[in-house]
Structure formats: C-alpha cells, structure tokens
Amino acid sequence: MDVIDYLLDGDPAIRWQALRDLTDAAPEKVAAERARVAAEGWGARLLSLQADDGLWDGGVYRPGWVDEDRPMYDAWTATHFSLQQLADLGVDPADERVRRAVARVREHVRWDQEGAPAYFDGETEPCVNGVVLTVAAYFGEPGDAVLKTLLEGQLADGGWNCWAEYGAEVSSLHSTICVLEGLLAWERATGGTDEARAARLAAEEYLLERRLFLRRSTGDAIDPRFTMASYPVRWYYDVLRGLDYLRQARPEGDPRCAPAMELLRDRRGADGLWRLENTREGPTLFDMEGEREGFPSRWVTLRALRVLRWADQVPDRLRA
Template identity: 50%
Template sequence: MTDEQAVIDWLMDPDESDPAIRWQVMRDLLDAPAEEWQAERARVETHGWGARLLAHQDDDGQWDGGAHFPADYVWGGTEPGQPWTTTSHVLAQLREFGLDPASDRVPRMVRLIGENARWEHDGQPYWEGEVEPCINGLTVANGAYFGVDVTPIVSRLLDERLDDGGWNCDAEYGSVRSSFDTTINVVEGLLQYEQVTGGTDAIREARRSGEEYLLARSLFRRLSSGEPADPRYLAFVHPNRWHYDVLRGLDHFRAAAALTGAAPDSRLGEAIDHVRARRLEDGTWPLDWNPTGRTWFDVDDGEGRPSRWVTLRALRVLRWWDAHH
C-alpha cells in the first residue's frame, strides 16, 4: 500500500518541485478550482524551469541559434547524441510546462521565430515546416499551441498518411509501414490543432487512424508477431523528445478523451497494467532513461530515480482509466 497523500505532497513540494508540475497536479489530480491552478500556471513564465528556458532565448527569438540543431553543431562530429537546446525542442518543453499562450511575450516570440528561424533541411521558414512528418507533427503541436496558423503543415501530414493508418519519417526512403515514434508525434500535433481550432472531419479521421494503428498493437506490440516492437517502448523516458513509450501513448489517449468525451478503449488495458506494475513501493514511478545529448538543464533527478514527470503522467492516466472501470 502507498500513501497517496505523501506522493501528492512530493509532487507539490514548494521547494523541490516546480510550477510546471504543480499546476497540472492541481488541475488533473486535485480538481482544484480553475483560478487556483491558473495562478500557479502563470508562474511558469517567471519561476523555475519555464523561466530558465526563456532566459536562454536568443535576441532573434531562437534558441541556441537554430531551428532543430544548434548553430555550432558539427555534422558528423563526435558530440554524443542529438542536442536538445534549439528552438523546436525548447518550444516543446515550454508547451509541456504549460507556458500560457496568452502570455504577453508569446506573440513576439513566435513572430521572431517566424522571421529568423530556418530549417536546417533546406532553409524553409520555421512555421512552414520541413519534410519529416515527426518534425512536422511536433511543429504543428507547438504552432497550434502558441497561436500560429499551421494549417498548411496539417494538410501535408494528411497527405503523407500511410496505408496502415500511421506515419513514418522513413517513408521518403521507401518505407510503407508506419512507426510508433513518428505516429505519436503526428497524432499529438493533430490533437493540439483540433483543441485550438476545432479541426475538420478529415483531420479527426486522420488522427483516429493513427490512434487505431497504436491500439491495434496494444500500444507496443508488433502486429505480425505480437512481440514488443521495441523494449524501450515499455521503459519510461523523459523528456520524450521524438521518442515513443507506452506512457506517452496513454497520456495522448487521455488528452484526446478530454476533448471528445470518449471512454478508454479496452485495448489500452495491457499498457495500463504495465504502468501499474512499474510503480515503486513509495508510490512513485522511476525515470528509466532520457535521450542523450546536450540540454539547458535536467528536470529529473537521474535515471533509476523517482520522476515527478513520469509520476504525474502515470497518476493522471490511471485516474482517467479507473474512473471508467
């Protein structure tokens, strides 16, 4: 048995936790009045992790001089892993942290990015997207969240859907099968676009086909053999960056249900059982790994240690599931 209040207290710790965590605990786990969690959310801009990321912004609106890779990145060099300090990745973290898109600084931020950021692929303007659907899915999510019209990128993603219902960044090299990693980035982007704009029937159908791709595979199995498609899909990663894991998948379905009112699909059950089984004796969940590469700072205490982010996501997914069972 775990002390649920002790876990909540740990998540809400005024000294060790962060406004980015606390406001979501208040909204998703404590059912706090909107004015209370909104006040805590407003602190993301001025305190903690959100303020630290914003402080690293370049004068031209970018981070680390690039759209997806730093200005000083050496292609083919010896730097371990992909750097995560640039505009795309910082915007994704600010969105996860919950920086209020109505903040006074956001319009200037997105304008400067539009004027100055260019994709390393071929110099495309940032808010027009590039060619990989995983990157474009991320750009749709970030753009829609921060009030940018990313409709042309959405249209491109709809045209790039594969016959099995999902997406794959390797499609340009001939792949005809979707991937978990690309598909989750795209469906998250489409969902964010729907949340902001209301979406269209075509967008909803595309999102649901990508979700069906995941559901038909119980969120982690190969359709052909039933074996796990990748052992890392069952390990908890944060920040996810472009990487998939079952908890990210479950949290997407929870967020989609918040928009549509749909009950949890029974095919999520195996992934739910896995999340329950990974809970530690103290009621928290561990961080199993995070992607290698330079960052501005860490938001977890290290691999193998209890993670506030993983714990928040696990608790709200289980709360949603249990409310219907």
C-alpha cells in the first residue's frame, strides 16, 4: 500500500491531518474530514467517555489523590491526558459536542488535591502545566494563571524540570518539551508576550544545544529511550516529538537538528513506514487500531512524514 493511502485508510483524526500536512488538499476537503473527528472514530469515542461532572475516569491526573468515596483511576485514562489526546486528534473546538465537553471541564473540574484550583489554572509541575497551556490555547480557554506559573519556574539553563521544587537545578527534556509546546500554542492563539517569547526561545536553545538528544559533554545519547518514537506522547520526550515541535517553531530550520533528522531517516522501514518503538506502561481508555510496539504506526508515520516534508523544504538548514 502507498504510504499516503495507508494513512488515509485510518481514523478521521489521521486522515484530516494527512490531507492537511502531506497532500496539499483543498481547505474545504480538509475541513470536511476534520468535522468527522468529533462524530465518529477515536474522537467521538473519547468524547463519549466524559462524565457529566467533566471528568474522564473519575479523576484529573494522579492516582491515589482521591478520598475514600471516590473510585481509583489511572493518570493515563483521567481528564488531563484525555484533553491532551482530544487536541492531538484535532477535534474542531467549534464543534458543539467539543464545546460542551470543554465547558464541563471549565465549570466543574478542579485538581485532585483538596482545595485545589480549577483545571485551567494549572498546578505546580511544569510538565503538567505545559500540557494545560497547550489544551487551553487549543480550546480557547484562559491560561494566564498557568502561564505565569511556568514563566516563574524557568531554570537558569533555559528549560524546566518537574523536580525543581525539590531542588533540581538542571532542566529535563521531558518537562521542557511540554512547556515549549504550550508556550508556542499560547503565542499562536493570543499573540503572546515578549516575556513568554523570550522564555520559549531560551528553551529552544536548551534543546538545540543538545542536538535534541545528545549530551553536550560526551555527544552520547542522554537516554536511549529519547531515540525511540512513542505515542501517545503524554509527558514523555523523544526525538520525533522534538522535531515535530521545531518544524512549527522554526520553519526556517536549524543545522543543530541534523543528527536527529539522520536518526529519523534511519528508522524508516523498507515499506516506507515507521514503527511504534516505545509504548508506556499503563491502561488506556481504548486501543487505537494498529498502534502496537514493534509494528507500523499511523501516528508515528504521520508525524515523521511531516517532519521530513519540512526538511525537504529547507534542506540546507537541516544539514550538519
């Protein structure tokens, strides 16, 4: 099967993004396909699993932060990452079904701790707050409070670390990529501020100085798992996530992406597809067909192809 046909044979969430990013389809055709995401397939199924109180699976984020009268839940299947997944699927924020779902979150959902703030005000960890800011920007919700928390928590080296409140002084790629995605989404949605833009650019330098996955001291991989494509990304970093971010943030390209681009090209199979190389342990609300570790993945292939398309548009800027 042709690679594009393989993608277009998938869920509406895959099809509309493939049409937009890989085929130069007419805007009306892309919009028509996108409209199906909330009505059928993964998007409709995920929306249907939200309860009237705005929650997915009875909680917001952390299992164990519940009282005796509430059932246990898992972080992966709870509200926070369900909202991240809806944005990944590309549901239309103007769709009435989506508007109702987000309104339930805005009106009812608070973080799991007693006396905690509303969901869109964020909590304390930057990896969590970065995703909240992405979600807020995507669905048109206020994010000033969580943005303020993020800017106050940036470390001296330019990035973020969820362990900073316990004394960590060196940034984490996991935390940093979550915040970067949130800052870029917020800037695009609102026009941004000079302060937020400066924070984003400093964090991009943190990422690029490490060639997206290498130690500055030795040139070795910081963590072998960073070289392995995963999905859903949740709060985890990998090279493909870094490249997919930079194709949006720096469309002009940067030569420091070259080692990561070479790695991505090397991971392409003889059939033209990319495999899901690393799945995260834990339950899911439902399976997305074909997304099994070691097998071709529509999500990974879609993201990899749009990164390569970016590379083809600025080839001289993505070579070492």
